[in-house]
Amino acid sequence: MTESSPAQGNNLDPWYDSYAARTAGLAASEVRALFAVASRPEVVSLAGGMPYVSALPQELVTGAMDKVMAERGPVALQYGSGQGVPALREQILEVMALEGIRGSADDVVVTTGSQHALELFSKLFIDPGDVVIAEGPSYVTAMVIFNSYQADVDHVPMDEHGLIPGALREHIARLKTVGRRIKFLYTIPTFHNPAGVTLTWERRLEILEICKSEGILVLEDNPYGLLYFGDRPPAAMRSIEEEGVVYLGTFSKTLAPGFRLGWALAPHAIREKLILANEAAVLSPSSFTQLVVSEYLSQADWRGQIDTFRGVYRERKETMLAALQEHLPELSWTNPNGGFYVWLTLPESLDSKAMLPRAVKELVAYTPGTAFYADGNGRQNIRLSFCYPTPDQIRVGIRRLANVIGGELDLLETFAGTGELSQLRMGRGAFPPSDLR
Numbered sequence: 147m148t149e150s151s152p153a154q155g156n157n158l159d160p161w162y163d164s165y166a167a168r169t170a171g172l173a174a175s176e177v178r179a180l181f182a183v184a185s186r187p188e189v190v191s192l193a194g195g196m197p198y199v200s201a202l203p204q205e206l207v208t209g210a211m212d213k214v215m216a217e218r219g220p221v222a223l224q225y226g227s228g229q230g231v232p233a234l235r236e237q238i239l240e241v242m243a244l245e246g247i248r249g250s251a252d253d254v255v256v257t258t259g260s261q262h263a264l265e266l267f268s269k270l271f272i273d274p275g276d277v278v279i280a281e282g283p284s285y286v287t288a289m290v291i292f293n294s295y296q297a298d299v300d301h302v303p304m305d306e307h308g309l310i311p312g313a314l315r316e317h318i319a320r321l322k323t324v325g326r327r328i329k330f331l332y333t334i335p336t337f338h339n340p341a342g343v344t345l346t347w348e349r350r351l352e353i354l355e356i357c358k359s360e361g362i363l364v365l366e367d368n369p370y371g372l373l374y375f376g377d378r379p380p381a382a383m384r385s386i387e388e389e390g391v392v393y394l395g396t397f398s399k400t401l402a403p404g405f406r407l408g409w410a411l412a413p414h415a416i417r418e419k420l421i422l423a424n425e426a427a428v429l430s431p432s433s434f435t436q437l438v439v440s441e442y443l444s445q446a447d448w449r450g451q452i453d454t455f456r457g458v459y460r461e462r463k464e465t466m467l468a469a470l471q472e473h474l475p476e477l478s479w480t481n482p483n484g485g486f487y488v489w490l491t492l493p494e495s496l497d498s499k500a501m502l503p504r505a506v507k508e509l510v511a512y513t514p515g516t517a518f519y520a521d522g523n524g525r526q527n528i529r530l531s532f533c534y535p536t537p538d539q540i541r542v543g544i545r546r547l548a549n550v551i552g553g554e555l556d557l558l559e560t561f562a563g564t565g566e567l568s569q570l571r572m573g574r575g576a577f578p579p580s581d582l583r
């Protein structure tokens with residue numbers, strides 16, 4: 147093709163050659179592809195991170211909507227400020243105070259879900275070839291954004307106490323030695339998606355210290371912090387450090403994702419740029435949903451409602467762990483103290499991605515660990531979500547999953563003679579019989 151000739155494209159897409167280079171990173175995530183399959187009613191989906199919105203009394207939302215329309219209809223239906231409604235920003239401070247954060251409503255920028263805050267932040271900070279450090283594994287759709295801005299994601303390992311500070315130090319040193327530019331650390335310290343673990347208080351201090359001394363900005367993403375099942379988790383990292391942390395929050399998990407309302411709390415200079423980027427992207431976040439949520443927060447017992455959600459998710463988590471213990475006792479998994487996810491480790495010989503079609507055939511869906519790594523790792527892991535399915539569905543789903551895993555191990559033993567199955571079965575009976583549906 148000459149410089150002046152039009153794009154040739156291909157049979158499927160005549161504009162194939164015209165897309166910007168950055169779109170190469172915009173691959174459909176494995177989670178997205180799964181949603182289509184897993185939404186069939188006969189499939190028990192342990193895949194998505196959808197909150198159980200049915201636990202939210204609808205009349206509370208309807209009441210807030212009616213009141214907004216009756217009293218402030220013309221404002222609700224109009225464009226608004228690029229930073230968000232001032233009254234809502236004040237209320238967001240109350241929400242964040244529950245996690246130890248003190249800030250000014252001036253430094254809050256309301257966004258279309260925290261997903262949009264991730265997008266805006268990435269737009270502000272990432273140049274092609276920059277490095278974003280993230281936990282390994284990390285939130286899949288954040289990595290899609292980082293990739294779309296042509297960053298390389300460098301995964302730092304975690305353990306049951308969260309990101310490992312020593313490993314972070316090593317990664318930073320290695321990246322700097324080879325001349326890479328590190329733009330920020332993206333972290334989900336509390337009830338991690340997908341690993342379900344929580345960064346300890348001591349590690350929060352240590353990681354902030356490392357980032358401060360290395361001049362690395364921290365992007366703290368915290369959708370799940372208020373959904374704890376027992377003791378409160380450690381206070382947010384933003385409660386310790388103000389200048390070096392941009393904090394992201396959302397109403398998606400504590401209220402409902404359909405509002406598409408999240409926010410960023412950022413140091414002044416970054417906040418200014420975030421507002422400009424927000425205006426450039428959407429002019430203003432939805433006035434209607436901001437006013438409805440603001441009304442809900444001022445009228446309803448929202449703290450009590452979050453308590454109700456905690457009870458729902460605690461029961462589901464306990465059901466999931468009990469079912470894992472019953473059907474897959476040889477495997478290991480994380481025990482989250484809050485949030486939505488359990489991270490399951492499979493026997494070495496299994497591949498969670500390759501096993502997925504068989505699982506869906508057996509009417510259970512999960513997210514393979516590979517979705518949560520930018521570098522192809524995670525084949526030995528599965529993310530199980532307990533947020534949406536009922537306890538009965540969770541029990542059925544885990545039973546089906548155990549059958550699938552048992553079947554895969556049987557196959558391997560038959561054809562490869564690994565002996566892994568007999569090792570795994572030592573100390574307990576065989577996997578459950580195949581027809582448990």
Ligand SMILES: Cc1ncc(COP(=O)(O)O)c(C=O)c1O
Pocket residue numbers: 195258259260261262285334339367369395396397398403407408
């Ligand atoms: C870690 C994390 N960050 C951000 C989001 C995006 O949330 P929302 O855009 O609904 O606020 C999610 C959603 O699941 C998430 O798990």
